[in-house]
Amino acid sequence: MWIGVPKEIKDQEYRVGLTPACVRELVSHGHAVMIQAGAGAAVGLSDRQYEAAGGQLAADAMSVYDRAEMIVKVKEPQPSELALLKAGQILYTYLHLAADRSLTAGLVRSGAICIAYETVTGPDGGLPLLAPMSEVAGRMSVQVAAAHLEKPRGGMGLLLGGVPGVAPAHVVVIGAGVVGTNALQIAVGMGARVTVLDKNVDRLRHLSLVYGNRVTGLYSTTDSIERALLSADVVIGAVLVPGGEAPKLVTRAMVARMKAGSVMVDVAIDQGGCFETSRPTSHTAPTYVVDGVLHYCVTNMPAAVARTSTFALNNATIGYALAIADKGWLRALAEDAYLRAGLNICRGHVTYAAVASAHGYMHVPAEEVLV
Incomplete structure (x- = not known):
């Protein structure tokens, strides 16, 4: 051939x-x-x-x-x-x-x-050709967010891991699949306070066994997402419907109530995004602001590495x-x-x-x- x-x-x-x-x-x-x-x-x-x-x-x-x-x-x-x-x-x-x-x-x-x-697909129900780029994008999402929390990049001027005497940033990860798991791994490693939301309680239980009290796992509902967003400094959208459009789990009204200068990274943007305020961006112009909240929605994140x-x-x-x-x-x-x-x-x-x-x-x- x-x-x-x-x-x-x-x-x-x-x-x-x-x-x-x-x-x-x-x-x-x-x-x-x-x-x-x-x-x-x-x-x-x-x-x-x-x-x-x-x-x-x-x-x-x-x-x-x-x-x-x-x-x-x-x-x-x-x-x-x-x-x-x-x-x-x-x-x-x-x-x-x-x-x-x-x-x-x-x-x-x-x-x-x-x-x-x-x-x-794979024998275990996974997506073996998507997984490696999901791993890359999940890990990248936190380092991208950390960079954009800096004041010159439009963020609130917050160090993700904090320093002694100053609290670290609160990172909220929506979705505990491949992207979400890799995101929270990096967030924990950088010293952030981490909350992860998912509907799979067995998955949350596993993450609790691995990370203990370094990660808070919450069952994902409209109410739990909204409450988490109110204290979030970083939100990682890591929701996947295989081959289908991502559900809009974060509404425009929720974004309007978030902290000014907080950062949202929508890794689901290839599938339409999981934030109502998301729209595709590129590495040339990666971010935009809605209601004071910085959005990063690059459709080919792994291309940066x-x-x-x-x-x-x-x-x-x-x-x-x-x-x-x-x-x-x-x-x-x-x-x-x-x-x-x-x-x-x-x-x-x-x-x-x-x-x-x-x-x-x-x-x-x-x-x-x-x-």
Whole structure:
């Protein structure tokens, strides 16, 4: 199979879909890999390294899309990339379609086979291709919040961990999944006072056993969220509905009652965000203020630590990339229900229920297109 890796063009997106080691793995299985020149340069992966791994260089994105049977990316196609997709071409990347009607429509029109990293499942019920970036984003969320609590960044001028004689910041984490757990780990390590809210009492019980009285676990309700926000200096939105739009758990009215200069980081923004006041931002202009509260809603947070993120992501995605390339997409998806869960759009049909529901498309189960 011909596999193509274009350079990412989303604002300040530095990650790359395949590392040279993964290119070598695919080539060793008899596949051909074409990489756009300079695709890995921002994370210290040179064209020479890709060539040494057996990859072939392409001068531009059009050359990659023209030749490749499967496109391996990191982020969703931008408008100029949508125009390059062909019917029957495999697109293997993050998509987050429930929050993006125009992208969904464009992929439906393309006739491509679109496999989304974020909805591929695992035997334990987890999301193995989303998990590494959730770990990165969760850990980043607290260091980002700590930086933006500083007065020059628009915050209230608070040191997250405090100092002797001065109380630390209160960090409220909404959601105790992968993002939330990684966020509270860093917040605890930095010396903050931490509250985590979730509806899974067993999860809260586990966190209590691990962290003891360093973390307060609360059952998540509208009332408990509102009460926690009133004393919060930092709020981390870490809510996930796999493949679907995030619920708006923090209302505009709640934000209006928060402390001036507090910081909100919505890690769920890829899926529409879990704060009513959230709107997508970029690394170029990451923040805005609503009712005196600083909002950080960057849709590709892990791109800021692109080298770490690239290697973590490739560790997770290469196994499925090999399966698709070795078997072909039809057989690979037919034989693996976990990979099949990643199929969001196929030959003009929306095959993921939450995406179809979000945008009013007819849902065609994946099994029905695997013929």
